[in-house]
Amino acid sequence: MTQRAPSGAAVLKPDVTAAIIRAVLAELVERSYARLSMEGVAKRAGTSKSALYRRWPTKQDMVLAVLADISVPMADVTETGDLRRDMRAAAESMAAWLASEPYAKIIPDLIAEAHRTPALAEAISVSLAKPRRAQLRSLLTRAIDRGDLPADTDMEMAQDLVAALIYWRMVVRQAPAEPRYLDHVTDTALRALRATGTGMREA
Amino acid sequence: MTQRAPSGAAVLKPDVTAAIIRAVLAELVERSYARLSMEGVAKRAGTSKSALYRRWPTKQDMVLAVLADISVPMADVTETGDLRRDMRAAAESMAAWLASEPYAKIIPDLIAEAHRTPALAEAISVSLAKPRRAQLRSLLTRAIDRGDLPADTDMEMAQDLVAALIYWRMVVRQAPAEPRYLDHVTDTALRALRATGTGMREA
Structure with missing residues (x-):
């Protein structure tokens, strides 16, 4: 489920991933799927939008991966x-x-x-x-x-x-x-x- | 349920109201409540945002009125x-x-x-x-x-x-x-x- 975009030699740090997952959940709770944005998640997670895109090509992929993770x-x-x-x-x-x-x-x-x-x-x-x-x-x-x-x-x-x-x-x-x-x-x-x-x- | 904002002597034309209601429903179907905007509804209804605000002070009031109307x-x-x-x-x-x-x-x-x-x-x-x-x-x-x-x-x-x-x-x-x-x-x-x-x- 966790699709990763090509990222050259970049290593995906697990603690950043964990912070993003927490931020996705918090944004889903407060703002709903419709209102969730990559920018809002990045800001809440204290990281960059590119850190998100290195992991998932789209908002949908990101949410799907988080769902698979928590369920x-x-x-x-x-x-x-x-x-x-x-x-x-x-x-x-x-x-x-x-x-x-x-x-x-x-x-x-x-x-x-x-x-x-x-x-x-x-x-x-x-x-x-x-x-x-x-x-x-x-x-x-x-x-x-x-x-x-x-x-x-x-x-x-x-x-x-x-x-x-x-x-x-x-x-x-x-x-x-x-x-x-x-x-x-x-x-x-x-x-x-x-x-x-x-x-x-x-x- | 239909709250109307103070509108001076303005008359609310029923055909404009009907067009707005249709537009609200169409926006709800296509875009969801979260993504619905006064601007999007006005554009779809072929009217102005002020025509909406003359009828309802907020998006929430507008949607509530439409719900009461269709149900x-x-x-x-x-x-x-x-x-x-x-x-x-x-x-x-x-x-x-x-x-x-x-x-x-x-x-x-x-x-x-x-x-x-x-x-x-x-x-x-x-x-x-x-x-x-x-x-x-x-x-x-x-x-x-x-x-x-x-x-x-x-x-x-x-x-x-x-x-x-x-x-x-x-x-x-x-x-x-x-x-x-x-x-x-x-x-x-x-x-x-x-x-x-x-x-x-x-x-």
Whole structure:
């Protein structure tokens, strides 16, 4: 993902790269993707525009590289084998992620901009969405294996349910996702998926 | 919502206002809220910046007024009294809305910008969200009255479900909401809400 422009014998100093990445994130948070400029990032990072261009040929490439850099360590749900508990943990992880800096401000912008910039849509999918979906998919697959979910569970819908409800509530409606709400999302999703044997109030 | 700056004896010509509104929408679609400028709107509308400022003191006021102007005629689901059919119609209406110009491009931007601009969040809530939610709420209330939904149905969750899934799929994941998908969303929502007597494959 990190495309580097030809730079002769120039060495890219890691501490400068790190400062640029922090500056890109800060500019995305404060000013949005649309308003972010190479000049603003360079100034904030205490470096030159040419230092940016030595690393990435365009603003888009720079943002994509930063996205690839920050995204991976987010999904860290420990699976217990109890479907209710695991779904609740996935819901909580999603809510925590959407509430955390810099994501809270960055994600809605990137989603909007992705409708103008296909490469950004692809980067969001690869860097942010796929790791989370893969994790959820394996959790759901094991729940099917245990018989806690029907064998014909629609995996796409199952992966969408919790994320969709939490995104809608937190990002679109700007409402808080309190513990009680996360319980409720979990109940709703399990019911929609016809989960059994998970201590449902109604099976 | 339409705030007008003091304008002495100036008369605001309706055809100029209409041209400005069209220009605002076109700029929002092409350039996003962040990149929209009074100058760009004036140029596109074939008028002057002062014609804009006579109507609205700021870009934000202008966009809020345009939002208030375009939003109302969107929600037009005819209720049949068959919960499955009505939920399916609500799902289809939401999908058609999110796929339509100018909303397809504008909505994600406004949602993103609303996290920086509370007045925009309020305008989205009042102009775009509340009419749809009110309609869905009355549909659900009558379904409860008929006994098609439990008396203790969580109305917030019930109103969120279909919208959340469709928004997530179309706006966040940029996937199409085909008729088959809308059927599936309807099934999923009815199951989650413990609907009865609506021809469910599984009650």
